[in-house]
Amino acid sequence: MFHVFAIVEKVWNCFMKKEKIKMECYHTVYTEGTGEIVEKKSRFIAEVFPVSNEEEAFAHLEEIRKKHWDARHHCWAYVIGRNPAAERMSDDGEPAGTAGKPILEVLRGKKLTDVFVVVTRYFGGTLLGTGGLVRAYTSAAAEALAHTVIITKIHGFKLKIITDYTGLGKIQYILGQRGLSVLDTVYTDKVELTVLVPDDEEGFLMKELMEGTNGQAMTEKTEQCWFAETEEGIKIFEQ
Secondary structure, eight states: OOOHHHHHHHHHHHHHTOOSSOOOEEEEESSOEEEEEEETTEEEEEEEEEOSSHHHHHHHHHHHHHHTTTOSEEEEEEEEOSSSOEEEEEOTTSSTTSSHHHHHHHHHHTTBOSEEEEEEEEOOSSOOHHHHHHHHHHHHHHHHHTTSOEEEEEEEEEEEEEEOHHHHHHHHHHHHHTTOEEEEEEESSSEEEEEEEEGGGHHHHHHHHHHHTTTOOEEEEEEEEEEEEETTEEEEEOO
C-alpha cells in the first residue's frame, strides 16, 4: 500500500506542478454526484458524471432529458482529454453566457477533466437576471461536485523484481521507504515481486535497488498504467 504521506505529496505536486522529474497526472471524478439548490423558487438540479468521450456525455444528457422531461432547461459543460483538453458547453435557451460557461468555469477552477456536468432548471416563476443565473448555475455545479469523489490519476508502470531470499529484506525496506505498493509476491526458489511505480520514481528506485542488492536483483517493466488512491485503496485504470 502507498504510504499516506507519499500519495498526498504526489497529489499536491501534481496540483502545483512542482515535480522536478516529469510526473504525468490529472484530476477527475471517480463517482457520479448530484446536488440541488433553490433560488426564488427555481430548482437547479446538477448531476456529475465521469466520461471518457463526447458520446458518453451525450448519452447521459439524453437520460436526464427523459428523466426531467418537464424541465425548462438542461444546461451543461464538459472537459474531456488532456494536452489539449476538449471543452464544450450549452446554455440550452438561457441567456448567452449565464449557464454553460459558469458550469465550465467550475470544472476549470478545480482542474478537472473527463467530467460532464448537467444542470436542470425548473422555472419558479421569477426571473433571476444575468447575475442571478450565473450564481445559481455556478452554485449548483459546485454542489454536485461536493457530492462526488475527486481523485488524482498518476501515470506509472508495473515493475517485476526478482531476488533471492537474502536480498528480500533490503528490497522491502527500499519499497517501504519510497512508499511503493507491492501488488503481488510469488515465492519459489526466488522471490518475485510486482510493484506499482510512478514514472517519477523510476530513476531513484532503480539506483537504490542496484546499490542495495549489489546488482543482484533483476527488474522488468511489464506494463504501463494509470492509478489513483481511492477509498478502497489503490485502483488501476486503463486511462
